[in-house]
Amino acid sequence: xxxxxxxxxxxxxxxxxxxxxxxxxxxxxxxxxxxxxxxxxxxxxxxxxxxxxxxxxxxxxxxxxxxxxxxxxxxxxxxxxxxxxxxxxxxxxxxxxxxxxxxxxxxxxxxxxxxxxxxxxxxxxxxxxxxxxxxxxxxxxxxxxxxxxxxxxxxxxxxxxxxxxxxxxxxxxxxxxxxxxxxxxxxxxxxxxxxxxxxxxxxxxxxxxxxxxxxxxxxxxx
Numbered sequence: 001x002x003x004x005x006x007x008x009x010x011x012x013x014x015x016x017x018x019x020x021x022x023x024x025x026x027x028x029x030x031x032x033x034x035x036x037x038x039x040x041x042x043x044x045x046x047x048x049x050x051x052x053x054x055x056x057x058x059x060x061x062x063x064x065x066x067x068x069x070x071x072x073x074x075x076x077x078x079x080x081x082x083x084x085x086x087x088x089x090x091x092x093x094x095x096x097x098x099x100x101x102x103x104x105x106x107x108x109x110x111x112x113x114x115x116x117x118x119x120x121x122x123x124x125x126x127x128x129x130x131x132x133x134x135x136x137x138x139x140x141x142x143x144x145x146x147x148x149x150x151x152x153x154x155x156x157x158x159x160x161x162x163x164x165x166x167x168x169x170x171x172x173x174x175x176x177x178x179x180x181x182x183x184x185x186x187x188x189x190x191x192x193x194x195x196x197x198x199x200x201x202x203x204x205x206x207x208x209x210x211x212x213x214x215x216x217x218x219x220x221x222x
Contacts, residue, residue: 008070010035010147010178011056013203016065018051025051027201028065033147033180033194035070038173042186043198049182050078052198053151056180071146078151080136084125088116088135091124092142099143107142113168114138115161130156137165141172148172148179166191 011033018026025048033039043049054060056067057075082091092107111117114134124132133156140148154165166188169179173193181192189195196203 007035009033010037010071011069011180012067013056014066016052016055016062016067017201018048018055018060018062024201026055026062029198029201029203031196031203033178035146035178036173036176037178037193038169038191039178039180039194039196040186040189040192041180041182041196041198041203043184045184047198048201049184049198050151053077053149053182057149069147072143074140074143074145074148076137076140076148076150076153078155080132082124082132082135085123087121087123088127089120091135091139095139095142101143104142106144107138110138110141110168114164128156130158130161133157134161144177146177148177149182150179151182152184153181 009032011031013029013031016026016029017024029052031041041049041052051060053075055062056069057073058067059075086094088111092104095101096104096107108117111120114137116131116134119127119131124135127135133153137150137153140150154162157165169181170191172179186195186197194205196205198204
């Protein structure tokens with residue numbers, strides 16, 4: 001008799017601990033993210049979300065525990081890491097070389113999807129925070145990774161770009177990618193296939209009944 005094999009999770013986290021001195025940030029966090037999934041991870045400021053994301057992305061090593069993921073990885077940190085003297089086009093070229101991409105077709109597509117193609121030859125120093133975040137997100141996605149880790153990805157977005165982001169995230173999921181969106185507030189939880197909360201250094205699956213359905217105010221413009 002043949003048995004169907006269990007699909008390999010896009011991301012598996014087992015017993016992850018992290019401390020800074022006597023401060024225990026993560027106390028055995030566990031998570032299993034399937035393929036083709038749009039998921040959320042929420043927690044209050046200071047709960048350890050960014051620490052966990054840095055561990056998941058390989059930037060930071062856990063004290064204990066394991067992190068495994070299948071396929072390529074894209075990581076969008078909360079704070080943009082951009083050179084203010086470089087143009088948008090120069091950043092795209094640098095990442096094209098870093099990822100050994102044959103062309104910039106995917107990057108140009110993302111510029112159109114996120115609505116900032118007109119800033120291609122603008123220096124980062126002249127861009128608003130919202131547009132810098134669009135570039136930050138594009139750089140994380142332009143090599144079309146299988147797993148996407150996004151830390152506060154819509155920070156600084158206006159309403160139009162916020163909606164563009166969610167359409168993009170759903171499209172990535174529908175194309176078989178796994179997307180983990182990390183935020184301090186669970187906006188629009190109905191958009192997620194799965195949702196975890198980081199509480200007391202542990203991950204608990206399930207939404208909060210008090211989570212708002214949309215941002216109360218529009219973020220900055222351009």
